[in-house]
Amino acid sequence: MRALLAALAATVVAGALTGPPAGAGPAPEPPPEAVVAALPFQRWDEPNRVVVDLAREGDRPLVMMLDTGAPVSIVTPLMARKLGVTVRRTKQTPYRRATRLGRDLQFYVDTQSSDSGSRTGWEYGLVGGDFLDDYVVEIDFPGRTVRFLDPKKYRVPEQVDGEDERVLPFKLAGTRVVVPVELGGGQVEVTLDTGAPDNLILSGAAARKVGIDVDVLPNLGQAGTALGPMEVRLHEETGFRFAGLAFDPLPVLVAPRGWYNLGTGTDSVIGYDLLRHFTMRIDYPRRRLWLRRTGERRITFLGADYAAAKEIGAYLTPTGGAFHVWGVVPGGAAAAYGLREGDAIVPAAGDAAPTLDDVLARIRTRGELTVARREGDATIDRVLPEEATPAP
Numbered sequence: 246m247r248a249l250l251a252a253l254a255a256t257v258v259a260g261a262l263t264g265p266p267a268g269a270g271p272a273p274e275p276p277p278e279a280v281v282a283a284l285p286f287q288r289w290d291e292p293n294r295v296v297v298d299l300a301r302e303g304d305r306p307l308v309m310m311l312d313t314g315a316p317v318s319i320v321t322p323l324m325a326r327k328l329g330v331t332v333r334r335t336k337q338t339p340y341r342r343a344t345r346l347g348r349d350l351q352f353y354v355d356t357q358s359s360d361s362g363s364r365t366g367w368e369y370g371l372v373g374g375d376f377l378d379d380y381v382v383e384i385d386f387p388g389r390t391v392r393f394l395d396p397k398k399y400r401v402p403e404q405v406d407g408e409d410e411r412v413l414p415f416k417l418a419g420t421r422v423v424v425p426v427e428l429g430g431g432q433v434e435v436t437l438d439t440g441a442p443d444n445l446i447l448s449g450a451a452a453r454k455v456g457i458d459v460d461v462l463p464n465l466g467q468a469g470t471a472l473g474p475m476e477v478r479l480h481e482e483t484g485f486r487f488a489g490l491a492f493d494p495l496p497v498l499v500a501p502r503g504w505y506n507l508g509t510g511t512d513s514v515i516g517y518d519l520l521r522h523f524t525m526r527i528d529y530p531r532r533r534l535w536l537r538r539t540g541e542r543r544i545t546f547l548g549a550d551y552a553a554a555k556e557i558g559a560y561l562t563p564t565g566g567a568f569h570v571w572g573v574v575p576g577g578a579a580a581a582y583g584l585r586e587g588d589a590i591v592p593a594a595g596d597a598a599p600t601l602d603d604v605l606a607r608i609r610t611r612g613e614l615t616v617a618r619r620e621g622d623a624t625i626d627r628v629l630p631e632e633a634t635p636a637p
Contacts, residue, residue, distance in 0.1 A: 271407025272526070272535050279398035281380065282346050286389040291548055291563070293521040295384055295439050297391050299344040299372070305329050307342055307350070308370070311384070311391060313527065314438030314514055315373030316419045318352035324368040325354045332356065346393055350376055371440060374420025378529040384439065386521040387539045394526070401528035401535045409538040411488040418509035422527060424534065426515060427486040428497070429455030436509050437527075437534070441516030442547055442562075445485070448512035449501035452480065459501050465560065465572035466586045475500055479572070487519065488536050495519075496546045496555075518545050547571070549601055557608050559584050566598035567591045567617075582608050583629045588616040591626070 284297040287308055300307035307328060309318075320340075322332050330340055332354050339351035350372065381394035381401065405412050415437070416423045422437040426445065433451050449459050462478035480497045504512045522542070526535040544551040547562045554560050558577020561568040568590040573580050592598045593615045599607075607614050614629050 270405065271410055272402055272405050272412070272537075275381075275383070275392070275394050275399040279381075279394045281393040281395055283390060283392045284345075286391070291442055293386060293517045293548065294442065295391065295517065299342075299346070299350060301343055301345045304343065307344065309350075310369060310371040310440055311377070311382075312371040312373055312438070312440030313377065313382075313422055314436050314440050315371055316421055317375040318350060318371060318373045320352050320354050320370035321368045322354055322356055324370045327368075328370065330354065348376075348379075374422075374529075377527070378417075378420045381526055381528045381530075383524070383526045384520070385524040386517070387524065387541070396528065396530045400531055401526050401533040403533065405535070407537070409490075411490065411536045413488045413534045413536065415532050415534050417529070417532060420529075421509055422529075422534070423509055424487075424515075428482045428484055429457055430484065431455035433513060434510055436514040437520070438514040438516050439520060441514050442518060443498055443514075443516040444495050444519040444544070444546070445482075445497045446477075446504055446514050446516070447480075447497060447499050448503045449499060450503070451511040451513045452497075452499045454511075457499065459499055462499055463574060465498070467571075475504065476502060487515070488534075490536075490538055492519075493542065493544050495544060496551050518547065521545070553601065553605050557605055559608070561590070561601070561604070563601070564589075568599075568601070568604060570616075579608055582611060583631055584608070584616070585618065588618050591615050591617050593628075 284299070287296040287298055289296050295311040296308060297311060298306050298308050305328065320328065320330070325332050325340070328342070334356045336354070339353055341349045341351050344350050352370070381396050381399055383392040383394060385391070401412060403412065413424060418436070423434050424437050425432050425434050431454065433447065433455060435445070447457070452459050457480055459478065462480050465477050465479050467474035467476060478499045478501060480499050482495045482497050485492045485495045504514070523536045523538055525537075528534070546554055546560060549561050549563065557579045558574035559570055559579030560572035561570055570584055570586060570588040570590065573584055573586050590599065590604055599614070604614065606612070611630050616627050616629055617624050618627055
C-alpha cells in the first residue's frame with residue numbers, strides 16, 4: 246500500500262482514426278435519465294482545474310479535484326481534516342464519505358511523510374480512476390460543468406461525423422486513460438491527466454523517441470510536483486495533433502530525467518491546458534473518448550497566454566491575485582527587467598491586483614512592478630526594475 250501511495254502522490258491506442266460511416270452524425274446528447282449528477286466547477290486559483298463538490302445536500306462540503314491521471318482517490322492529511330476526517334497514521338484501509346451520486350467515495354490519506362500535512366505544503370484531495378471508471382464522465386470545460394452518466398443508459402458512439410467532433414478509442418492502464426498524440430513526425434502514448442496543469446509533459450526518453458534534441462532545449466528550472474521539484478526544459482512543437490486535430494505552436498515541457506512515473510508507460514501526460522479546448526466524455530466501460538472542440542483556439546501555458554509569455558521571456562502562473570514566476574528565459578526582456586524564477590508579482594500597497602496584460606505592459610515599458618522575493622529565511626518585497634538592472 247505504501248508503494249501505491251507514493252505513486253499516487255506523484256501524481257493506448259495505435260493506428261489512425263478511420264472515417265465515419267455514412268449517416269453517423271454527431272454524438273447524441275445524454276437523455277435526462279442517464280445523468281446521475283451534474284456538478285459545476287468550484288472556484289479555484291487555476292481557472293481550468295476540474296474541482297467539484299461531491300457532498301450530498303446538507304452535508305459538509307466534499308470539494309475534490311477530478312484526476313484521471315490518478316489510479317485511486319487520495320487526500321493529504323490537512324485537507325482530510327478540513328473534510329471532517331479523523332486521520333489515523335496506521336490505517337491501511339480506505340476512508341469513506343457519502344456522495345450525491347448515491348455511492349460512497351473511498352479514499353486513502355497520504356501519511357507517509359507526516360500525518361499533519363503534505364510533503365510539499367500543497368494540500369489537496371483528488372478523485373481518481375477507481376471512482377470515475379464506473380461512469381461515462383463528461384467534462385465540459387467551456388461550460389465549467391461535470392456530468393456523471395450512467396453507462397447503462399448512455400454510451401459514447403463508435404464513430405461520429407459532427408463538426409469538430411472526434412471519437413478516440415483508448416487503453417486503460419489500470420484505471421488510467423492512455424491516448425496517442427502526434428508530434429515530431431511520430432506518435433507517443435500519453436496519460437490523459439485532468440490533474441496536470443500543462444499542455445503536454447514528455448519524459449526525456451519519450452521526447453528523444455520523436456526526434457526532439459533534449460540537450461539543446463532551454464532550461465526552465467524546476468516545476469512543482471506532489472513528490473517535489475523536478476527539472477524541466479521547454480520545447481515548442483509546431484506539428485502537434487490530438488485525435489487528428491491540429492494546434493498552433495504548442496509549449497511542451499520536457500523532463501529529461503522523467504516525470505516521477507506520473508505517466509504510464511512513456512511517463513508522459515497531457516493536461517488541462519490542452520484539454521480545456523474540449524467538451525469530452527470518457528466512456529470507461531467501452532474505452533472510448535468523445536471530444537468536441539470549442540471555437541476558442543488560443544494557446545495557454547499554465548493558464549497564461551503563451552504568445553505573451555513567449556514575447557517577454559517569462560512564464561507566469563496566476564495564483565490568488567498574484568503571478569508566480571516559475572520560469573525566466575535567459576537574455577529575454579523579463580530577465581533584463583530583473584525578474585527571477587521564484588518571484589511572485591503582487592499588488593503594490595493600496596493597489597488592485599495587476600492583470601496579466603498590465604504585468605506584460607509594465608515589463609515591456611520598464612514600468613514598476615512589486616515582487617515578493619525569497620531571500621534567506623525571509624520574503625522581501627522589491628520594486629522592479631531596480632537601478633542595477635541592465636537595460637535590454
